[in-house]
Amino acid sequence: MSGPASILPLQVHRLAFEAGGTRLLDDVSFDLQAGRRTVLLGPNGAGKSLLLRLCHGLLRPTSGEVRWAIDSRRSARRQAMVFQQPVMLRRSAIANITHALAAHDVPRGDRLPRANAALALAGLSHVARRPARVLSGGEQQRLALARAWATEPEILFLDEPTASLDPAATRAVETLIEGFHAADTKIVMATHDLGQARRIADDILFLHKGRLLETSDAEAFFEKPQTEEGRAFIAGDLLW
Amino acid sequence: METFVTAFAEAGALLISFDPDFMSIVGLSVRVSLSAVAIACLIGFPLGAIVALKRFPGRGFVILLLNTFMGLPPVVVGLIVFLILSRAGPLGVLGLLFTPTAMIIAQTILVTPIVAALTRQVVADLWVEYGEHLRSLDAGPITTLATLITDARYSLATVVLAGFGRAIAEVGAVMIVGGNIDHVTRVMTSAIALETSKGNLSTALGLGIVLLFLALTVNAAVQIINTSAGKRAALA
Numbered sequence: 001m002s003g004p005a006s007i008l009p010l011q012v013h014r015l016a017f018e019a020g021g022t023r024l025l026d027d028v029s030f031d032l033q034a035g036r037r038t039v040l041l042g043p044n045g046a047g048k049s050l051l052l053r054l055c056h057g058l059l060r061p062t063s064g065e066v067r068w069a070i071d072s073r074r075s076a077r078r079q080a081m082v083f084q085q086p087v088m089l090r091r092s093a094i095a096n097i098t099h100a101l102a103a104h105d106v107p108r109g110d111r112l113p114r115a116n117a118a119l120a121l122a123g124l125s126h127v128a129r130r131p132a133r134v135l136s137g138g139e140q141q142r143l144a145l146a147r148a149w150a151t152e153p154e155i156l157f158l159d160e161p162t163a164s165l166d167p168a169a170t171r172a173v174e175t176l177i178e179g180f181h182a183a184d185t186k187i188v189m190a191t192h193d194l195g196q197a198r199r200i201a202d203d204i205l206f207l208h209k210g211r212l213l214e215t216s217d218a219e220a221f222f223e224k225p226q227t228e229e230g231r232a233f234i235a236g237d238l239l240w
Numbered sequence: 241m242e243t244f245v246t247a248f249a250e251a252g253a254l255l256i257s258f259d260p261d262f263m264s265i266v267g268l269s270v271r272v273s274l275s276a277v278a279i280a281c282l283i284g285f286p287l288g289a290i291v292a293l294k295r296f297p298g299r300g301f302v303i304l305l306l307n308t309f310m311g312l313p314p315v316v317v318g319l320i321v322f323l324i325l326s327r328a329g330p331l332g333v334l335g336l337l338f339t340p341t342a343m344i345i346a347q348t349i350l351v352t353p354i355v356a357a358l359t360r361q362v363v364a365d366l367w368v369e370y371g372e373h374l375r376s377l378d379a380g381p382i383t384t385l386a387t388l389i390t391d392a393r394y395s396l397a398t399v400v401l402a403g404f405g406r407a408i409a410e411v412g413a414v415m416i417v418g419g420n421i422d423h424v425t426r427v428m429t430s431a432i433a434l435e436t437s438k439g440n441l442s443t444a445l446g447l448g449i450v451l452l453f454l455a456l457t458v459n460a461a462v463q464i465i466n467t468s469a470g471k472r473a474a475l476a
Contacts, residue, residue: 053372056376089370090391091391
């Protein structure tokens with residue numbers, strides 16, 4: 001959305017991550033192109049959150065690499081991430097957004113208009129002055145998305161953003177994600193919710209036990225998964 | 241028992257009389273301790289936050305030092321500052337010994353480790369919650385520090401209180417570097433020590449009661465600010 005050269009495609013090459021002697025992610029390789037919505041699908045513990053954090057640079061891989069089209073110093077601020085439990089600063093809703101803009105060195109005069117626009121988009125204008133931490137779970141997640149929106153990312157990572165929300169709040173969040181997509185922000189979302197994956201995904205990365213088992217077009221994946229684990233997951237069988 | 245009754249009477253009399261000598265003692269106590277705490281916060285907040293966030297060689301040792309220095313004996317600090325500021329000392333030329341400035345310096349040294357050590361803990365706890373978001377924002381070190389210190393402000397108010405309590409209550413350091421000179425460097429604690437040694441027990445105790453009252457007022461003020469502002473900001 002901003003800057004001359006795109007940070008995409010993202011190339012992930014033979015990524016592995018170990019913690020405490022356990023290999024949590026092993027030999028994961030894929031490319032992410034602009035435009036299509038990518039969903040990381042898999043059961044709990046598959047390594048989805050881990051993979052998002054490695055891509056976003058919050059964790060360092062044990063081996064392998066995450067390569068953006070431009071160098072990582074300049075690519076960092078053109079990414080944003082929304083967590084399962086939104087991190088709300090002990091400030092008003094609008095101050096949560098202006099803080100993010102300040103952190104991105106947005107000129108002082110531009111911060112408030114941009115924050116207000118983002119709040120309006122998320123339908124949160126009426127709670128702008130309220131402390132972020134007294135908002136409902138759904139409002140907090142929408143605020144987290146509005147905050148990401150204000151920073152105009154080129155790619156948005158979402159880690160199970162609706163896992164603890166009710167259906168109405170989930171729908172509101174999905175609508176906002178749609179808004180990012182319409183504005184040409186690359187969506188990369190982790191979920192274990194099949195319905196949500198069907199609604200959102202253009203591409204599926206299917207993870208299981210730290211391995212990337214399938215990389216495919218969403219329709220093809222749901223139609224005809226290539227692996228036993230994929231079939232079992234879609235059928236709703238428990239995977240162990 | 242009679243001493244206590246007389247002491248309360250003296251304390252009451254001191255408080256309502258606004259005796260200029262007494263007021264100057266109270267004023268100096270507050271001025272010296274507040275200045276020391278203010279300087280200690282300017283140093284201790286960023287220092288504590290940096291130790292909480294930065295990984296550097298010798299960090300464990302720095303934490304150990306800070307925690308140990310929380311319990312620095314005031315007389316020892318007083319003695320060291322005395323040696324540094326005395327005529328023959330390295331900073332003797334400044335002529336600061338037996339001035340309120342020397343007392344502020346000594347109390348700053350006492351309070352800074354308390355502020356830094358407690359700030360480290362507060363900031364480390366908040367980092368657990370904020371860390372990923374701030375790193376996701378690619379926030380620079382200054383922004384990160386400022387965010388954590390700002391958002392920990394209510395916990396840090398308690399840290400300031402702990403520092404102020406330490407400063408206003410100590411007698412060893414101010415006595416040595418200030419010299420307890422009437423109208424110049426006499427503060428409440430050194431006045432209490434003096435009155436006690438002169439045998440004026442009820443006056444000493446009266447001063448002690450006023451000192452407690454002062455501490456109570458400061459704590460109450462902070463608590464009121466904390467609960468009302470705290471509710472608004474929902475720091476829960």
